[in-house]
Amino acid sequence: MFNKVLIANRGEIAVRIIRTLRDMGIWTIAVYHEEDIHSLHVRLADEAIALKQKVDDPQAAEILEIAHATGAEAIHPGYSFGAERYDFARPVEKEGFVFIGPPSQVIRELNRKVTMLERAEQAGFRTPRHSDTAFNVGDMEAIRRAADELGYPVVIKARRGGRGRGVRLVRRPEQLERMVQSAGAEAMAVYHDSRIYLERAIYPVLHVDVQILADRHGNVIHLGERCSALQHHNQKIICETPAPCLSEQQRRQVWEMAIELARLFGYENAGTVEFLVEPGGEIYFSDFKARIQIEHPVTEMVTGIDLVQEQLRLAAGEPLRWRQQDIRFEGHAMQCRINAEDPWKNFLPSPGSLRRFRLPGGLHVRVDTYGYTGGYVPRVYDPLLAKVIVWGESRDACIGRMRRALQDFIIQGIPTNLPLHQGILNHPAFLAGRYEAMLTQEAGLNEPADEAHLRDLAVIMAVAYMRRHQAPQPVIPERLTTGWHRSARRLPQ
């Protein structure tokens, strides 16, 4: 195994990888941009090197210079879209470092989304109908023609794909141009490639991902599926396994398809095969991610397997340690993404200081985060602050524990999307596992509260108001010093 590994990522991703490396006794080299100096990953690593560039989008040259200087043997790209960049993986390999992921050639093939889908189609897999080619965003005439051919609603997707970025659902032709420009701009910012392609929209649709592990000796296994139908701002905010929305037959079907697809593309290391499932029952292969996902911990919870550890072993050329029949799935696991977003301001990002940050704990509760009391959510990165992952012997037990864990997660200093999760965890459609019904309704943000509880909350507000006035050096905006202090904003309904 390696002695020194460089982690070319930031935030909870870097924290999560550093923890496994240190569990294994491997020396960890973190990199950080000045914005991230107060992130936990800088403090947990054995060595931390300042970068000139932002870390979520690393240029190979600077990272390789650091790898040479520190004596790293391998480089872990993390599991954001940076892990899927051929122009990062290839130089890493060429300079003689081990890239913790699939060979760069595989990454390149999987990145050409249209070609990849066509190869799968030729092998007999059903895919969502899509345009034959990718387009430059300037080529509106061709784009419009392709959209008309597919029929509305249509989905715009970035040619390079990943993380729900550069994705837009277009319901009516008159929205097309604006959406194409917006998607292209986002894709340019994220992937340095503004090209997009079109896909017929399947709506409502369930997103099901299958985790696979493949070694370079031809062995491929799957570690079950994850269902992450609940999306907000095109990001999967709640995810669980096993998927409540699949029949037993569909479950086995996606498992087998994932393994066949991994073999078809000659995949190696840990990867994720993404499917779209129509509530009617049709299953479409939609994407193959050359990495693990933000949601991988739910798979770790039900299998007991540390996926980052297996990534290292596979990248080091070791054979898989299990056959398919050795893998057992126990109980149910769920993950909530806690974002630094203000539910009172249409979920705008809310960077700032974490004045109080008390994590939930106890049996079967895991939190992956770069935050801590006194830490900071930087302005320049995505708003993912923490992931709360819980396990339960059943889905109900899992939901009960998640509810408790979110109640006990105390974050002061910035608003977060915690209330959105609490609303979803009490939504009848979610409790029934009917994800498709969630898509058309917005979850309320509050649990039903009885009069005695509201009375207590009113008392607390009154005491807080009074204490502000009594504070020795009050820093009170003028509008608070008397009368109605401000019309309270209602929550988005």
Next chain:
Amino acid sequence: MFNKVLIANRGEIAVRIIRTLRDMGIWTIAVYHEEDIHSLHVRLADEAIALKQKVDDPQAAEILEIAHATGAEAIHPGYSFGAERYDFARPVEKEGFVFIGPPSQVIRELNRKVTMLERAEQAGFRTPRHSDTAFNVGDMEAIRRAADELGYPVVIKARRGGRGRGVRLVRRPEQLERMVQSAGAEAMAVYHDSRIYLERAIYPVLHVDVQILADRHGNVIHLGERCSALQHHNQKIICETPAPCLSEQQRRQVWEMAIELARLFGYENAGTVEFLVEPGGEIYFSDFKARIQIEHPVTEMVTGIDLVQEQLRLAAGEPLRWRQQDIRFEGHAMQCRINAEDPWKNFLPSPGSLRRFRLPGGLHVRVDTYGYTGGYVPRVYDPLLAKVIVWGESRDACIGRMRRALQDFIIQGIPTNLPLHQGILNHPAFLAGRYEAMLTQEAGLNEPADEAHLRDLAVIMAVAYMRRHQAPQPVIPERLTTGWHRSARRLPQ
């Protein structure tokens, strides 16, 4: 299942129980003495009632008054010695509440240690040789006679037993009187019963405990053993499962003996059967605890079973949910007890404010604690502040993860015994699983450090010293303002 449960305990015990109850959707009623107002259990409960008495030793009357007033249906006594008090359990039953534990009659029988051991002997179990009766501490003549008969070294034990309190190892006759007085005083303080009995010392000896679950329908299963040979101040500071010190045959033997003993005493609910194992191979039954132990989380880690949840189900009269063959033991688990004790002052208790309290996290790491940043370790209770529990697929993986977890546990404000654990986790005898060899050597407190590391530490000290001088309002004791500031104390070797 119950709707409202009162938890008659404090600290990490109350926190741990509250979490499971809330996972199950049960309303939790905490009690607290003024000293504990800043303990996490007060903040996590649905309802928190102030007590006039100290909480670790609850008088039934006040607790019952609260149970009536709040509408509790059941009372969980926690898992300190208070859980084994007949004079607490009996009134709880009599007033119509469910006592979460075995029937009070069973508690009474198990409390009479000498009688209990004799009953086991009559049923064919080997027990350590002990005095025929318990003594008043004033009766030194009889005690001396009994000690001479058993032969030195001899162990003084409190008649009421439990938690290593009132226990003294006497190597030479001239130590006897002082040790008896000291043990008696401690037993009086803890159990309100100063009577003691004597046991022939088995030395070196391994302590092995077996977790059992029994329902009121005659079903008994075990959940494996725990090995906690590493004691400090007579408390088990490190504990693990499976026990590395047992042969496969010994392991099966203690499992079976535990089940037979549970049947012999008509046990119900979760209980712990304690054995002493001579390195030579002889196994002695030494105690039967009418409760789970501080160490129960390691069993939860390898079985996936929430023991507090099962206690509730069993107390509610439900049958066991598993047969013995359904129980599977996966991997290895370990627990370190983090005590508020100053390793630089002979492990004196170190109460005070938790200025910084950052928990380790990630996959398979659990921390049970009543502390948080801004919290407080009170002066009047025992020094157990936190338990770090980790799981690994092997013992080595488990130790690697525990090492990392302890490195990442940041506690500022008070000293703790963390360095003692770090020393043990690097001790060759511990790494080899040879517990018996640990008993005769003290672990060093530090990992071996190379020159470059020491150089960095020296730089840090120098910078810290300089910054103190530069602080705008230095609060620097005179001896720090110049010259050698104080002879550094060496750690206890």
Next chain:
Amino acid sequence: MSKYAVTIEGTTFEVEIQHLPASAEFFSVRVNGEELMVRVPKGDQPTPMHWIIVDNKPYEVVLDTELRWIKAWSGWHAAEIRDLEAVVERPTSGDGRVKAPIPGLITAVFVRVGDEVKVGQALLELEAMKMENEIQAPRAGVVTEVRVRPGQTVGMGEMMVEIS
């Protein structure tokens, strides 16, 4: 004694608070004719406080610095509070200036000067922290000024659109 009207989730409560002489931690509170004991435990409590015991129920709360909302275990609740003993009552400022809540890049502007807008109507799109964020009208009215155009970066608090 202080007296407030607090509206929470549509229900209004009249709350009278009396400091108990013995201690700064305890208050006697009268609400809807009931007498409750309230405790704000000392410790590291900042303003606004973050934990409180009301009638034996501990509440771990996060309060908006402007006291617009309260987060407790039951979720987040909007609140309005009025000091019933305040002599002068000032109106809210009624500010219709829409400022950048976060630094970022303007990717689209949907309104022009003279447009009539409704509460919640999309005004523009601001890209920040890797997200497209729709900025909505905080009040109904007529757009009187548009200071930004697509492609422009804005700083925190920079005025973008004015509605009056």
Next chain:
Amino acid sequence: MSKYAVTIEGTTFEVEIQHLPASAEFFSVRVNGEELMVRVPKGDQPTPMHWIIVDNKPYEVVLDTELRWIKAWSGWHAAEIRDLEAVVERPTSGDGRVKAPIPGLITAVFVRVGDEVKVGQALLELEAMKMENEIQAPRAGVVTEVRVRPGQTVGMGEMMVEIS
């Protein structure tokens, strides 16, 4: 520039610290002939600080308020520090007064006035936080005063025994 001698785990290092003009966060340090860059990141750092980057290695440290020891990932290490530029060098106080480190109950006293004691020898037993705690002699010498007897309770910092 400041200059210190620091002894840690038996090895003594001479450390020269130079503030870099540009920032209060960065220091240039010379130790054993090597030049190292040190950074004390701002933020909520109290005195003593709790994290620092030395030569690209982040250290999460807990320092004794009296700088007697440092806790880093490698464990706890005793340290001695001497300011090499201090003009007046005062001796350590050599205080032989043994004070109660914690409030508690005296359960046993093992020495009498006039006894000669060695470093680490047991002086008395103090019960506190449910534990019997042995209080040991901090230095060798002769017991000149014993102020406590078994059964007596002592407060924090109360003088119990003096050795000179």
